[in-house]
Every structure is written in structure tokens, then in C-alpha cells.
Amino acid sequence: MGAHASNTSRIWKVFIYLSVLTIIEVALGIFKPDALFHHDFLSLSYLNWIFILMTIWKAYFIMWAFMHLEGEKSSFRWSIVAPMAFLILYLACLILIEGDYIHDVFKYSSIRWIF
Numbered sequence: 001m002g003a004h005a006s007n008t009s010r011i012w013k014v015f016i017y018l019s020v021l022t023i024i025e026v027a028l029g030i031f032k033p034d035a036l037f038h039h040d041f042l043s044l045s046y047l048n049w050i051f052i053l054m055t056i057w058k059a060y061f062i063m064w065a066f067m068h069l070e071g072e073k074s075s076f077r078w079s080i081v082a083p084m085a086f087l088i089l090y091l092a093c094l095i096l097i098e099g100d101y102i103h104d105v106f107k108y109s110s111i112r113w114i115f
Contacts, residue, residue: 021057024054028051052092056084060081063080
């Protein structure tokens with residue numbers, strides 16, 4: 001009977017990696033560098049793109065580490081990761097498009113902000 005290997009060091013490495021990514025996101029959110037915040041790409045600031053991509057990366061890494069995808073075949077990994085990444089990007093785009101539309105309606109029409 002083989003001894004069970006401890007995953008304590010693996011868990012700490014994942015915790016530290018995800019903590020560093022989260023700290024970077026929070027720092028960017030607090031300081032909002034002008035070079036990233038005031039320049040746009042596809043009607044969205046570079047800073048927002050960084051947040052979206054880091055969120056997708058963290059979600060992928062969580063699945064990689066805690067769903068044990070690192071030991072699976074590449075095709076199986078992609079069958080899980082690709083729909084997740086697509087749906088997150090799709091949802092983010094829908095929310096941003098609708099939010100921009102509502103902002104423009106209140107800013108440029110006769111309807112005024114009531115909140």
C-alpha cells in the first residue's frame with residue numbers, strides 16, 4: 001500500500017500565486033495609472049482589459065489547480081476552459097455595451113439622472 005503524498009506545499013503555492021494576482025488587481029484598482037486608465041481599446045480602458053484578462057487567468061488557474069486539470073489530456077482541458085473563457089468575455093462585453101448605452105441615454109437625452 002503506497003503512502004499518500006501531502007499536497008500542503010502545492011496548496012500554499014496556489015494560495016500565494018492567487019494572492020499575488022489579487023494584490024496586483026487591487027493595487028491597479030486603487031492607483032489607476034493614467035497610462036492605463038485614460039487610453040481606450042474597443043471603447044474600454046486598458047485597465048479594464050487587464051482586469052478582465054486577469055480574472056480569466058485566475059479562473060483558469062483555479063480550475064487547473066483545484067479541478068486537477070493539469071493531469072488531464074489537452075483536449076479535455078480545452079473542452080472545459082474554452083467555454084468558460086468565451087462565456088466570461090461574452091458576459092463582460094454584454095454588460096459593458098449595455099452599460100455604455102444606458103450611460104449615453106441618460107447623458108445625451110432629455111431623461112435626467114434621478115439617482
